[in-house]
Amino acid sequence: MLVFSRNANHEGETKKLDFPQRVIAQTNKKIDAILRGDLKILRNLSKYVVKSGGKRIRPLFLYYLGRAHHLPANDLIALGALLEIVHAASLLHDDVVDHADVRRGKPTAARLFGNKEVVLGGDHLLSTGLKYLNSLKNTHYMTVFTDAICALTEAELLQMEYQGNFATPLKIHARIVDGKTAVLFRAAGALVKILSNTQADFYHSKEAQLGELFGRYFQHRDDFLDYFDAKSLKKKGLQDFKNGIATRPLIFLRENANPHDRKILTNAWKNIQKGNVQSEAIVLSLMQKYAIEEKCRELLRKDEEEILDLLATLPEPKARGVLIHEFEKILAVRTK
């Protein structure tokens, strides 16, 4: 099963197997197999999860990180499918509570299937995933997943507690980012460590650290694009601002603005939820005045360097190459 074999005879075949589109297809197939059920609504939800898919960035991250450690593809696909199922369940419940109609340019599940279906469907995704996970009979996997799910729901609750709060501290925001996004990438790193049979201290491994850094970067980049290049996400801009969610750009602006500008910003924050379109332009001009885009870009660049340094230390050059390549595709979106 080892793909990065030195055996030249297998090279063509293995390259094909490790092609990102192929990894995504395998992941989708595995998700489908785990979620198979005889209820119509389950089949539809399963199809929706497989089809809506997004970039499958969590399974891809796990897969290439694992391949860079010479780990078997099947195990990585299975664990990646589980990460994606947990992620999908969390998105489904997030859809319901936000009354969000569109996610990344597509109508949400809540709109397509109804709130009731989505709450129960999310529950079923999660429980079916956990049942499959349990069948793998590895208590360390279970520890990583139950920790991650717990952190995920706690972060969702924390975000809800601070929703609409203009004064959300940077520290709270960091905790939300860690719990909402970084946690599943950190879990991917820990799972790779466990699969490498070096189970002790899997959370304090280089792999878990890389996952956490990558996850944080991924979220901060998303929050950055929401203000400064929403089109690249196929989203309308300032979604977070409109939803009353304070992210890094807003928090930096709030901290840097003089009292007069801060008052203007506070009013825009209050008015935008009433549908005041002018507020959007006011926020963006203040962002420009205080050079928030540059400040955020600089922080993202530092994150990128740290991540690339860690990626460079991975043992297997080909998978490392793919990970860096994929990572750079993400960078390309941002810096174009």
Added chain:
Amino acid sequence: MLVFSRNANHEGETKKLDFPQRVIAQTNKKIDAILRGDLKILRNLSKYVVKSGGKRIRPLFLYYLGRAHHLPANDLIALGALLEIVHAASLLHDDVVDHADVRRGKPTAARLFGNKEVVLGGDHLLSTGLKYLNSLKNTHYMTVFTDAICALTEAELLQMEYQGNFATPLKIHARIVDGKTAVLFRAAGALVKILSNTQADFYHSKEAQLGELFGRYFQHRDDFLDYFDAKSLKKKGLQDFKNGIATRPLIFLRENANPHDRKILTNAWKNIQKGNVQSEAIVLSLMQKYAIEEKCRELLRKDEEEILDLLATLPEPKARGVLIHEFEKILAVRTK
């Protein structure tokens, strides 16, 4: 820790420990300890779950069944608390999707805390419970709980699929009862078997069978009372009929009624959801005409006999006595 010790010196103390109110108090304390968190909403939800409580029939069933097998109280309290947390999480999500404002005479969590809080709060209950369960490091426990949670959500989805369907077959209804209610009692039985260190085939044990029978009986009794003695549940009558949920009384009536009466019943089914108060009286008079109360009562009595026969085979007489006593208190409500 063994309560049913022959040592006379401990008898007073141990009797106190095994008193149902004491078991409930210990269970509540344990639930509180498992759910402890630093978020305000979590503290409130935890309080709500502990306070709203209901009869804690699942933990009590597990406790006395376990004591009847001479099992340590601490383990039984912990597992019972977990059963109750899973049950509470399921009720929270059920509240949201039903837009139910009152459950057993109390305002629902969704009303008290908001939909958003309840979806995420339910997720957090479940994930915190699973995290604690995982820390007990018993893969058989994990199997029982993940199976149960999966069956629970599948039954909720099945019930949703058939909601409003007048022609719901008895077989589907039985599957919903098994998944929605019997499953957690069956799990209690299986957990007792696992804790007795006879892990093989814990699902095919007498204990799991007893749990399943008891759970089914408990649900059928609830459905019976909803038509024939709702006051004893502190509920308004015909809730299931009004919510478009077909239970045994309705299914029997539908099957027994002549074509003319079936047509009347079908119209009542359609009209009651539009708030037609007369429909209620029509349904009840048809129930009387076809002696549905007596038919259901007869089936419940058969279940009771089967359960009492199984209870009589339990090894420990005192705990067995309490279980039978508690069970008879349930009977008393029904047959008064």
